[in-house]
Amino acid sequence: MRQTVPALILLVGLVVVAGLSSVCALDTFGSGTAEQKSSIMITGYQVSPEVLMRNDIGTVTVTVKNMELVNSVNIKEAQMLSPSVKVLSDYYLGIGRLGPGESLNLTFTLKAVCLDGIYYPRILVKGEDAQNIRYSIPVTVDSSSLTIGVKDIPEDIFTGERAKIELVVGNPRQNTATGVKIVTENNTVIPSEVFIGELPADEPKVASFNFTPQTTGAHVLNFGLEYKNGDNIHSTALSVPLNVTESKKNAELILTGIEVESMPGVNVCKITGDINNAGLKEANSVVMKVDDAEGIEAMHPYKAYFVGLLSADDFSSFELNVEVSENETQVPLIIEYKDEDGVLFSVAEYISVDRSEGTTDTGELPVAMIAVLVVIAVIVIGLIAYSWKKR
Amino acid sequence: MIEVLTNPNKFFEERMKGEESLKIPVLIILISGLIGGISAFFIAGITMELLREALPPEAMGIASTIGGIAAFIVAAIASFVSWLVFTALFFGISCLFKGEGQFKRTLEFVGYGYIPTLIGGIISVIFMYYFVYYMYPTMGIPPVTDPAKLGEALEPVMKSPMMQLSYAIGILFMLWSANIWVFALKHARKLTTKNAVITVAIPMAAYILYSVWQMGLM
Numbered sequence: 311m312r313q314t315v316p317a318l319i320l321l322v323g324l325v326v327v328a329g330l331s332s333v334c335a336l337d338t339f340g341s342g343t344a345e346q347k348s349s350i351m352i353t354g355y356q357v358s359p360e361v362l363m364r365n366d367i368g369t370v371t372v373t374v375k376n377m378e379l380v381n382s383v384n385i386k387e388a389q390m391l392s393p394s395v396k397v398l399s400d401y402y403l404g405i406g407r408l409g410p411g412e413s414l415n416l417t418f419t420l421k422a423v424c425l426d427g428i429y430y431p432r433i434l435v436k437g438e439d440a441q442n443i444r445y446s447i448p449v450t451v452d453s454s455s456l457t458i459g460v461k462d463i464p465e466d467i468f469t470g471e472r473a474k475i476e477l478v479v480g481n482p483r484q485n486t487a488t489g490v491k492i493v494t495e496n497n498t499v500i501p502s503e504v505f506i507g508e509l510p511a512d513e514p515k516v517a518s519f520n521f522t523p524q525t526t527g528a529h530v531l532n533f534g535l536e537y538k539n540g541d542n543i544h545s546t547a548l549s550v551p552l553n554v555t556e557s558k559k560n561a562e563l564i565l566t567g568i569e570v571e572s573m574p575g576v577n578v579c580k581i582t583g584d585i586n587n588a589g590l591k592e593a594n595s596v597v598m599k600v601d602d603a604e605g606i607e608a609m610h611p612y613k614a615y616f617v618g619l620l621s622a623d624d625f626s627s628f629e630l631n632v633e634v635s636e637n638e639t640q641v642p643l644i645i646e647y648k649d650e651d652g653v654l655f656s657v658a659e660y661i662s663v664d665r666s667e668g669t670t671d672t673g674e675l676p677v678a679m680i681a682v683l684v685v686i687a688v689i690v691i692g693l694i695a696y697s698w699k700k701r
Numbered sequence: 702m703i704e705v706l707t708n709p710n711k712f713f714e715e716r717m718k719g720e721e722s723l724k725i726p727v728l729i730i731l732i733s734g735l736i737g738g739i740s741a742f743f744i745a746g747i748t749m750e751l752l753r754e755a756l757p758p759e760a761m762g763i764a765s766t767i768g769g770i771a772a773f774i775v776a777a778i779a780s781f782v783s784w785l786v787f788t789a790l791f792f793g794i795s796c797l798f799k800g801e802g803q804f805k806r807t808l809e810f811v812g813y814g815y816i817p818t819l820i821g822g823i824i825s826v827i828f829m830y831y832f833v834y835y836m837y838p839t840m841g842i843p844p845v846t847d848p849a850k851l852g853e854a855l856e857p858v859m860k861s862p863m864m865q866l867s868y869a870i871g872i873l874f875m876l877w878s879a880n881i882w883v884f885a886l887k888h889a890r891k892l893t894t895k896n897a898v899i900t901v902a903i904p905m906a907a908y909i910l911y912s913v914w915q916m917g918l919m
Binding site: 679686690694 | 706707708709828831863866873876877880881884
């Protein structure tokens with residue numbers, strides 16, 4: 311009997327538990343049968359571009375899938391809701407039926423009008439006889455721009471000499487930038503555009519430019535970095551200040567020993583002298599000529615004088631013939647030469663024409679010859695007079 | 702021989718006592734012609750230089766050589782011709798003054814009168830050399846493509862100061878020769894001094910006027 315009482319208590323307990331379980335089970339089964347709602351899910355999403363910059367326009371594409379194995383679901387409405395990111399696209403209304411196991415992509419356009427940060431716009435999908443879905447998608451806004459800077463530049467930049475300038479472009483963003491290019495409108499910089507293309511996150515690219523200045527002084531080279539984040543075009547400017555000086559090594563042509571011999575009878579001067587290269591580099595194809603000017607005209611046989619190659623610390627003689635009108639006192643000379651790259655240089659020099667000195671030199675009759683003439687005349691007249699005296 | 706320069710009257714007076722001989726006068730004229738030929742050679746060189754674009758390059762070398770030699774020979778011959786012409790003129794004019802004497806004697810004496818032109822010729826050659834090699838290249842005269850315009854191209858050369866000096870020297874020495882010819886004709890044609898002066902002065906005046914015209918002073 312002692313053993314019978316506990317056994318009864320255990321049996322009653324089991325019955326109670328079993329009864330409660332049956333009640334719960336019946337309640338659950340009973341409610342599911344009453345609503346009969348189908349199951350749809352958001353199985354994936356994609357944000358493009360992956361990371362937006364402020365004021366960028368991007369898209370969010372969500373994939374809605376009917377998880378039912380037998381029944382189709384009528385999708386009535388889909389929309390994106392966000393208090394921070396501006397949604398540009400309208401509602402999707404009356405989308406239609408989605409078969410069992412089928413999926414559907416819905417794209418929403420948004421604009422990142424907010425500050426940098428991570429935002430969670432919500433996707434709301436309503437279906438007929440299906441549960442409404444509310445799904446938050448993370449959208450990152452990061453306004454970090456691509457960087458551009460000078461990687462390498464010569465310490466000294468000289469006129470007429472090519473200087474190589476290397477620029478480096480970096481991508482500090484979390485996503486890849488596309489259509490990256492560096493442009494410049496400076497005529498003395500070649501090339502005017504370097505296309506880099508795609509630049510992955512956290513990677514640098516180097517672009518080289520050649521700068522050949524023609525004038526000395528301060529120069530500012532303006533470069534523009536252009537790239538795309540998704541379909542959004544962005545740009546960054548870079549100004550590179552430079553100081554251009556005269557080359558210390560270039561050929562330096564100077565004239566010495568200039569002599570001007572004039573013949574006033576025909577107004578033609580013969581200019582002779584030496585042309586010296588006082589620079590450290592050789593001058594190629596050196597040509598000396600008389601510049602065009604009123605009252606000045608180059609004459610044969612030396613209208614121009616070709617010197618040719620003039621090495622450093624070397625010199626060459628030259629001769630030019632020029633007709634100078636009476637009222638001109640200077641003859642403009644042009645010295646042209648090329649450097650090793652074929653760049654043409656031109657130097658102007660002015661030669662003074664002093665006719666008073668020229669006449670005593672070789673211009674008119676030399677004094678000695680006039681003296682000879684006078685002596686001959688005196689001797690002849692003397693001898694004639696003598697012969698008549700002796701008659 | 703020096704006496705013909707210092708005292709031509711006495712020289713010809715002495716020569717009248719001897720036989721007529723043209724050996725020395727011919728030699729004088731020949732040397733005078735050779736000296737004149739050198740000057741002509743220089744001028745021919747300038748002429749060929751001006752014609753370098755009118756002639757083909759391969760012909761230039763031959764033309765320069767032939768032109769120079771031809772100018773030399775012509776000048777030498779011209780010297781003999783001028784000797785004969787002057788003698789003939791003097792002989793003819795002296796006939797107006799009833800001059801007496803053989804043409805050969807006149808020719809001989811006139812030939813002696815060319816001695817001053819030898820000195821003048823040498824001086825002219827020196828001046829011409831200086832002109833051709835030092836002054837002409839600075840004149841910048843362009844070459845002519847049309848030989849018909851050669852005279853025009855040569856005008857600056859002929860009127861250059863150096864050439865004018867050469868003409869002036871030529872005139873001076875010709876005056877000296879004229880002085881000798883006065884005494885030569887006085888003895889060869891038995892003229893009075895006055896008539897001899899007139900006989901010589903007429904052709905000389907024409908010659909000097911021509912020379913002055915060539916100098917561009919007229």
